[in-house]
Amino acid sequence: xxxxxxxxxxxxxxxxxxxxxxxxxxxxxxxxxxxxxxxxxxxxxxxxxxxxxxxxxxxxxxxxxxxxxxxxxxxxxxxxxxxxxxxxxxxxxxxxxxxxxxxxxxxxxxxxxxxxxxxxxxxxxxxxxxxxxxxxxxxxxxxxxxxxxxxxxxxxxxxxxxxxxxxxxxxxxxxxxxxxxxxxxxxxxxxxxxxxxxxxxxxxxxxxxxxxxxxxxxxxxxxxxxxxxxxxxxxxxxxxxxxxxxxxxxxxxxxxxxxxxxxxxxxxxxxxxxxxxxxxxxxxxxxxxxxxxxxxxxxxxxxxxxxxxxxxxxxxxxxxxxxxxxxxxxxxxxxxxxxxxxxxxxxxxxxxxxxxxxxxxxxxxxxxxxxxxxxxxxxxxxxxxxxxxxxxxxxxxxxxxxxxxxxxxxxxxxxxxxxxxxxxxxxxxxxxxxxxxxxxxxxxxxxxxxxxxxxxxxxxxxxxxxxxxxxxxxxxxxxxxxxxxxx
RNA sequence: GGCCCCAUGGUCUAGUGGUCUAGGACGCCAGGUUUUCAUCCUGGAGGACGGGGGUUCGAAUCCCCCUGGGGUCACCA
Numbered sequence: 001x002x003x004x005x006x007x008x009x010x011x012x013x014x015x016x017x018x019x020x021x022x023x024x025x026x027x028x029x030x031x032x033x034x035x036x037x038x039x040x041x042x043x044x045x046x047x048x049x050x051x052x053x054x055x056x057x058x059x060x061x062x063x064x065x066x067x068x069x070x071x072x073x074x075x076x077x078x079x080x081x082x083x084x085x086x087x088x089x090x091x092x093x094x095x096x097x098x099x100x101x102x103x104x105x106x107x108x109x110x111x112x113x114x115x116x117x118x119x120x121x122x123x124x125x126x127x128x129x130x131x132x133x134x135x136x137x138x139x140x141x142x143x144x145x146x147x148x149x150x151x152x153x154x155x156x157x158x159x160x161x162x163x164x165x166x167x168x169x170x171x172x173x174x175x176x177x178x179x180x181x182x183x184x185x186x187x188x189x190x191x192x193x194x195x196x197x198x199x200x201x202x203x204x205x206x207x208x209x210x211x212x213x214x215x216x217x218x219x220x221x222x223x224x225x226x227x228x229x230x231x232x233x234x235x236x237x238x239x240x241x242x243x244x245x246x247x248x249x250x251x252x253x254x255x256x257x258x259x260x261x262x263x264x265x266x267x268x269x270x271x272x273x274x275x276x277x278x279x280x281x282x283x284x285x286x287x288x289x290x291x292x293x294x295x296x297x298x299x300x301x302x303x304x305x306x307x308x309x310x311x312x313x314x315x316x317x318x319x320x321x322x323x324x325x326x327x328x329x330x331x332x333x334x335x336x337x338x339x340x341x342x343x344x345x346x347x348x349x350x351x352x353x354x355x356x357x358x359x360x361x362x363x364x365x366x367x368x369x370x371x372x373x374x375x376x377x378x379x380x381x382x383x384x385x386x387x388x389x390x391x392x393x394x395x396x397x398x399x400x401x402x403x404x405x406x407x408x409x410x411x412x413x414x415x416x417x418x419x420x421x422x423x424x425x426x427x428x429x430x431x432x433x434x435x436x437x438x439x440x441x442x443x444x445x446x447x448x449x450x451x452x453x454x455x456x457x458x459x460x461x462x463x464x465x466x467x468x469x470x471x472x473x474x475x476x477x478x479x480x481x482x483x484x485x486x487x
Numbered sequence: 488g489g490c491c492c493c494a495u496g497g498u499c500u501a502g503u504g505g506u507c508u509a510g511g512a513c514g515c516c517a518g519g520u521u522u523u524c525a526u527c528c529u530g531g532a533g534g535a536c537g538g539g540g541g542u543u544c545g546a547a548u549c550c551c552c553c554u555g556g557g558g559u560c561a562c563c564a
Contacts, residue, residue, distance in 0.1 A: 009564050044563055109562055116561090125489040126560065152562050170492065179490055180560090187562040194564050218491060218559040239492085246498080248556060279512095283500060287511040306500075308493050309557065316499070316513045326526075369525045430522095445522040457524035 002034025003208045006060075006067070007198065009041045010053040014260040016312070017213065017243040017251055019059055020277045024240060024305075025211050026065040027278065031300045034208075038070030039201060042083045043191045059260045063274055064293075069205075077205040082197045089192035092200055092230070093153045093185050101229045102185060104151040105133035106144045128181035129154070153186040155195075155226060163224040167217070168209075168238035168302045175221040183222050195219065199226045207235050211302075214239045214309070215250075238302050241281040242309045251312050267340060267373025268317070272324040276317050281310045290323065322371040330364045337363050337376040344377035346384040358383075361467050365459035382453040383468065386476075394456040398447040399483045403437050407444055408451070408484075410436065412477050421470045427462040451480035 006022040008014065029036040038060070040053060057071060069075025079085060096102035107115075107129075116127040134156060136144075144151070157180050164174035185196035192200075202210060217239045227234040245255030257263060263273060274293055283306070284291060284299040291299070325333065338359065341347045347355055366379040382388035398404065414429045415421070434444045445461050452473060458464060465473055 007564090011564070041564070047563065105562095112562080123488085128560085150562095154562095167492095173491070175490075184562050189562075191562085193562070198564090213558095214492070215558055216564095220491090241493085242558070244557075250558075279499080281499090285501080287501075289500085289512055311498055313498055313513075319513055322526095366525085368527095427522095441522055449523065455524090459524090461522055 001208070002029060002032040003037065003206055004029050004034065004211060005037040005039050005202065005205065005207050007039045007041045007201075008053075008056045009044065009047075010049060010056065011044060011047040012049050012052055013262075014052070014056045014059050015251075016258050016260050016263065016277070019063070019260045020243065020280050021211065021213055021240060022060060022065060023063065023274065023277045024282070026060075026067075027297055027300045028209065028211060028302070029068075030297045035068040036065070037075070037077075037205060037207070038067040038080065039205070040071060040081045040083075041194065041197065042081055043194065043197055045189065045191065055261055059264070062264055062270055063277075064270065082192070082201065085197070085201070086190060086192070088204070089186065089196055089200060090190070093192070093196060096155070096185070096229060097153060099229075100156075102153050102155050103134050103136070103182075104141055104145075105129075105154045105182075105184075106136075106149045106151045107133060108150075126179070131182050134182060150188040152184045152188050154182040155185050155222070155229070157182050157222075157225060163221050163228070165220060165224055165234065165237060168236055169241075169305050169307050170217070170239060173217065173220065175224075177221060177225065180221045180225075185226075195222050195226065199223050199230070199232075202235055203227070203230070203232045209236045209238065211238045211240060214242045238305065241306055243280060244309045244311045246311060246313065248309075248311065255312070256314060265374075267336075267375070268321050269324045269328070269336075269373075272317070272321040275324070276320050280312065281306050290320070318371050325370050325373070326368050328367070330360075330367070333367055334360050334363045336373050340374050340376045341380070341384070344381070346377055346381060358467075365463060365467065382455070382458075386472075388454045390454040391450065391456055394446075394450050395483050398450060399480075400485050401443070401447070403439055403443065404447055405481070405484050407433065407437060407447065408477055408481050411444075411448065412474055415465075415470065415473055415477070418470070421466060423462045423466045426465045430462065447480075448477075451483075452476050 004025040006025050008018060008022070026036050028034070038057075042048060042053075053071070060067070067073060069077060070080045074080075082089075093102060097104065112129055115130055119127040133154070158177040161177050162174050163177060164172060166172050183195055184193050186192055201207075220237070224234060243251040245251045247255070249255075251258055253259075257266065271293070275289075275291055275296070278291065278296045278300075279289055282300070282304055283289075284295070285304055288295075328336070338347075338351075341359065342349055347359060351359070362380055362383045363376065366376070369379060370376060410433045411430070414433065415426070418425055418429055430444065430448070431441070434441055437444065446456065449458055449461050449464070450456060452464065452468060459467075468476075
C-alpha cells in the first residue's frame with residue numbers, strides 16, 4: 001500500500017512550489033490507489049503564523065486534493081500535529097541518548113554561533129559544531145544537569161564511512177558522514193527539529209514514499225543515519241525539481257506572485273492550476289500538456305518527473321488559464337465572475353432578477369478574451385456604468401470623418417423605431433445605414449462601438465447593442481454627437 | 488569555499504546509440520478567417536543539443552574533465 005504525506009509547516013502563506021509538492025504527492029497516491037496524509041509540522045513556535053494552516057488546507061481543498069488522514073479527518077496515526085506528539089519525540093530522542101547514539105549538548109546558541117564565526121574567520125571550508133559536548137563524561141553531564149543548564153540533544157553522526165540511497169528521480173546518491181555535523185534533534189524548548197520529527201513520523205505513520213523538494217537532498221545524510229540508528233527501514237525518496245524564478249534563483253516573492261492564495265484571488269481556475277502544477281516538472285510522455293485531472297492521475301509516474309529545475313513563467317500559466325476559461329460552460333463562468341464584478345462595485349452584493357439576467361447576458365460576450373476571472377470588471381465595466389473611460393485617440397481618429405453626423409442621426413432614428421431590438425434586427429438596420437451612407441462596414445461599426453463603449457475594441461457590435469438595451473444605446477449615441485468635429 | 492544536484496531554441500519539455508538535417512507547447516513575428524479585439528487556422532524566425540576529450544561503424548543519447556547554473560551548509564522547515 002502506497003502511503004505518502006504532505007507535511008506543511010504553518011509558518012506563512014502557502015507557496016506555489018509547496019502546493020505543487022502536495023499535488024504530486026496526492027496524484028501519486030491516487031494513481032496507486034494509496035493514501036494521502038496531511039501532517040502539520042508545527043515545531044517552530046517562533047515562526048508560527050496565525051491563519052496559515054487554514055490557508056494551506058483551504059488551498060488543498062480548492063484544488064480538490066482530499067486527504068485520507070490528517071487535520072479534521074483524523075486517522076489511525078493521530079494526532080497529525082507534531083506539536084501534539086512531543087512525548088513521542090522525547091521518548092525516542094532519549095532512547096537514542098541511552099543507546100549512546102545521541103548526546104545532551106549544553107552549549108548555548110550564542111556559544112555555537114561564536115564557534116561558527118571563529119571557524120569562518122579562520123577560513124574554514126565549512127562551519128560545524130565542534131562536538132565538544134560529545135566528549136563530556138557521564139559525570140560532567142550529570143553536573144550540568146544538576147545545575148539546571150538547558151540542553152539540546154544532538155545526534156552522533158558517524159565520524160567516517162558513507163551513507164547512500166537510490167533517489168527515485170536522481171538515482172544513487174552517496175554522502176560522506178564526516179561532512180555532516182552532529183545536528184540538533186531536540187531543541188532546548190523541548191520541541192523536535194524537522195529532522196527528528198519528520199523521520200519519526202514518517203516511520204510511525206508507515207509512509208512508503210517521500211516526495212519533497214530538491215532542497216532536502218542535502219539533509220539525506222542526517223535522515224539516513226537517523227533511520228539507521230533507529231533500526232528502521234527508510235522509505236523511498238523522490239526529490240522534486242525546484243521551482244525557479246526567471247532569473248534562475250529559487251522562486252520567491254520577488255518573482256511576482258508566489259503565494260498560492262494570491263493565484264486564487266487573481267482568478268485562476270482550479271482546473272488550470274491543477275493542470276499547470278502537474279506539468280511543473282512532470283510530463284505524460286507525449287506531446288499533451290492540456291490534461292484533465294483524471295488523465296493526470298492515470299498517467300502519473302515518478303519516472304516521468306524531470307530532474308532539472310523548472311523555471312516558473314507566469315505567461316504559460318496565464319495562457320493555460322485562458323484556455324480553461326474558454327472551455328467553461330457559460331453558467332459556471334458567470335458564477336465565477338460575480339464576486340469580481342461585485343468587488344469592483346459594478347453590481348450590488350445581492351442581485352435582483354433583472355441585474356442577474358443582465359450579467360448573464362453580458363459576461364459571455366467577453367469570455368474568449370479573459371485570461372483571469374479578475375479581467376471581468378475591466379472588460380465589462382461599460383455595460384454597468386456610464387462613466388467609463390473614453391479612448392480619446394480613437395475618437396479623434398473617427399469623429400472628424402464627414403459621414404459621422406449623418407451616421408449618428410440615422411442610427412438614432414432607426415434604432416429608436418426598431419422593434420424588436422434584437423441582434424439580427426440591429427444588424428439589418430445598421431447595414432441599411434451603411435448602404436445608405438455608401439461607406440464601408442467598418443466606417444460605421446468602429447465609430448459606433450466607440451460611441452457605445454468608449455473603446456475601439458470590444459465584443460461583437462450587434463450583440464453588444466442588444467445587450468446594452470435601447471435606452472442606453474440611444475443615450476450614448478446622442479452623447480457621441482457632441483464629439484463631432486471638422487477636420 | 489565544502490558537499491550535493493542539474494545542463495536540448497527566451498522558457499517548459501520529447502528524445503534513453505542509427506527512424507533527429509532534433510518533435511511539441513508557451514512566448515515572438517507574418518498571413519488568413521472575423522465588424523474591432525480576442526479566439527481559431529496556416530506559416531515563420533530562433534537550438535546543430537554548454538565546451539573539450541574519449542568509447543563506438545555511428546552519440547543529443549554512454550564515460551571523463553572543464554565551464555556554467557542551482558540547492559544546502561541554523562536550537563527554520
